[in-house]
Amino acid sequence: MPDHPLRGAAAIVGVADQADASGQIPGTVPQIEARMIREALADAGLTLADVDGVAINNPVGWAASLELAERLGITPRWTDTTQTGGSSFEIHVQHAAAAIALGLAEVVVVVYAATPRSDFKRGTGGWGSRANTAGVTPNMEWEFPHGLRLPMGAYALAASRHMHEFGTTSEQLAEIAVQTREWATMNPRARLQDPITVDDVLASPMEASPLHKLDCCLVTDGAGAVVLTSMERARDLARPPVAVLGAGVGHTHSMISQMPDLTTTGGAISGRDAFAIAGLGPTDVDVVELYDSFTITVLLALEDLGFCPKGEGGPFVADGPLRPGGALPANTNGGGLAYTHPGQYGMFLLVEAVRQLRGEGGPRQVPGAEVAVAHGSGGVLSAMATVVLGTEATL
Amino acid sequence: MAAERPRPERFSPPQSDAGAPFWEASRDRRLTLPWCTDCDAPHWYPRGFCPTCLSDAIEWRDAEPEGTVHAVSVQPKPNHPGLADRAPYAVVLVDLVDGVRMMLQCSSAGDPGAIAVGDAVRVGWEALPDGRHLPTAEVTGR
Numbered sequence: 001m002p003d004h005p006l007r008g009a010a011a012i013v014g015v016a017d018q019a020d021a022s023g024q025i026p027g028t029v030p031q032i033e034a035r036m037i038r039e040a041l042a043d044a045g046l047t048l049a050d051v052d053g054v055a056i057n058n059p060v061g062w063a064a065s066l067e068l069a070e071r072l073g074i075t076p077r078w079t080d081t082t083q084t085g086g087s088s089f090e091i092h093v094q095h096a097a098a099a100i101a102l103g104l105a106e107v108v109v110v111v112y113a114a115t116p117r118s119d120f121k122r123g124t125g126g127w128g129s130r131a132n133t134a135g136v137t138p139n140m141e142w143e144f145p146h147g148l149r150l151p152m153g154a155y156a157l158a159a160s161r162h163m164h165e166f167g168t169t170s171e172q173l174a175e176i177a178v179q180t181r182e183w184a185t186m187n188p189r190a191r192l193q194d195p196i197t198v199d200d201v202l203a204s205p206m207e208a209s210p211l212h213k214l215d216c217c218l219v220t221d222g223a224g225a226v227v228l229t230s231m232e233r234a235r236d237l238a239r240p241p242v243a244v245l246g247a248g249v250g251h252t253h254s255m256i257s258q259m260p261d262l263t264t265t266g267g268a269i270s271g272r273d274a275f276a277i278a279g280l281g282p283t284d285v286d287v288v289e290l291y292d293s294f295t296i297t298v299l300l301a302l303e304d305l306g307f308c309p310k311g312e313g314g315p316f317v318a319d320g321p322l323r324p325g326g327a328l329p330a331n332t333n334g335g336g337l338a339y340t341h342p343g344q345y346g347m348f349l350l351v352e353a354v355r356q357l358r359g360e361g362g363p364r365q366v367p368g369a370e371v372a373v374a375h376g377s378g379g380v381l382s383a384m385a386t387v388v389l390g391t392e393a394t395l
Numbered sequence: 396m397a398a399e400r401p402r403p404e405r406f407s408p409p410q411s412d413a414g415a416p417f418w419e420a421s422r423d424r425r426l427t428l429p430w431c432t433d434c435d436a437p438h439w440y441p442r443g444f445c446p447t448c449l450s451d452a453i454e455w456r457d458a459e460p461e462g463t464v465h466a467v468s469v470q471p472k473p474n475h476p477g478l479a480d481r482a483p484y485a486v487v488l489v490d491l492v493d494g495v496r497m498m499l500q501c502s503s504a505g506d507p508g509a510i511a512v513g514d515a516v517r518v519g520w521e522a523l524p525d526g527r528h529l530p531t532a533e534v535t536g537r
């Protein structure tokens with residue numbers, strides 16, 4: 001079978017991210033975005049003058065990519081403001097790789113910055129300002145009045161159903177937080193760096209049953225950027241190129257009450273498509289970066305992407321595969337559970353996957369990593385997007 | 396002397412045009428569902444057209460106020476100050492016998508933590524200040 005035209009057409013050539021153990025980072029969102037782009041371009045050995053495409057999801061103003069390009073003083077010929085929450089960046093990579101493959105753009109920057117922790121401390125909003133919605137939305141009419149805390153309550157309903165159908169336990173979910181924290185102990189920028197036990201997770205306050213506080217992601221400031229170009233051009237740049245081998249998207253609902261099946265996400269679609277384009281399968285993957293807004297998010301991703309059969313995520317994670325030295329190293333920076341989570345975590349999945357494939361993981365490097373998966377989730381298990389990445393050896 | 400803080404009101408849902416017939420029937424504590432007469436099937440939530448065939452031949456019919464808990468989560472903290480005095484409470488997704496799934500708050504007395512997937516529920520009604528009623532779920536058996 002001939003290669004899919006997307007496979008290996010584009011590469012990620014520059015990355016940057018910023019987070020701090022304090023949970024806060026300095027600067028305004030536009031300043032931080034500019035800093036991330038500067039660093040990611042420098043990482044690639046490119047300059048702003050090379051950039052002809054921008055992708056951004058952050059709705060700071062009325063049209064995010066117009067305002068970004070104006071601030072940067074550039075005139076792109078390709079633009080993307082896809083907003084699916086935390087999976088936006090994986091979708092940006094899919095769109096950018098396709099655009100690059102077709103010659104619609106040559107150098108694309110994808111950027112993200114958010115400061116919910118600082119905003120909250122300044123009393124200027126944090127989550128509240130973001131949650132504001134004008135007019136009559138289906139959520140305000142049919143879900144919000146019933147008192148479900150979001151986002152954790154929506155994930156809790158999915159966990160409740162998974163437990164009912166498959167016998168999954170709180171201890172098994174806690175294992176995900178425990179193994180992710182082991183990685184965070186090796187990341188000096190991680191917000192939470194002390195190891196934890198299953199008992200610690202179960203003893204932490206209940207946020208929305210069956211999810212405890214330590215089943216839930218952080219609220220921190222954070223930012224990042226990635227730069228993509230054609231594989232051909234990538235070979236002449238500063239760092240080893242990381243090829244986009246495949247990408248897929250699948251979204252199933254917006255409100256949790258509309259999720260067709262609470263135990264199967266759009267990852268079953270996005271993962272299937274991404275692996276098919278890559279010509280690879282789950283057993284080929286050396287390291288996974290899985291959106292971990294909550295422990296149940298990881299469990300569902302492992303099943304939907306095919307790392308274990310549907311319903312067997314609980315026993316699968318209980319064996320400890322996700323930890324350093326495990327059979328399926330996952331969330332090697334400490335993830336949204338322990339590293340950083342500014343609200344839309346998907347950018348950090350890409351940055352960490354690229355660093356692992358370049359061998360830049362330092363103490364948390366997965367030896368010999370050639371294939372990585374970055375799997376984003378947006379909304380309340382609503383929008384999934386999977387990117388399969390590989391070293392040049394995988395082409 | 397500290398000023399007495401007014402008790403926060405329970406959040407009153409806005410009413411969309413598509414949802415208006417539901418809220419009107421709720422004034423009489425009557426559960427109704429939008430049916431597509433082309434598909435001869437109900438759907439939830441109301442959006443003014445059928446999400447299966449996109450027909451706008453929608454008719455509102457009385458529905459069976461019975462169902463089963465599909466998923467449950469107990470909220471130790473409220474999502475709105477107006478619910479503070481009733482936390483912890485359970486929020487459930489209910490599969491109604493007519494075949495639609497609805498999010499409801501459980502109004503049954505007793506330990507919300509005891510509510511389980513598979514429990515039988517009946518739709519009840521909580522009065523809203525404007526005369527409408529909000530549907531709730533009362534556990535009737537397990």
Ligand SMILES: [Zn+2]
Pocket residue numbers: 431432433434435445446447448449450
């Ligand atoms: Zn229809």
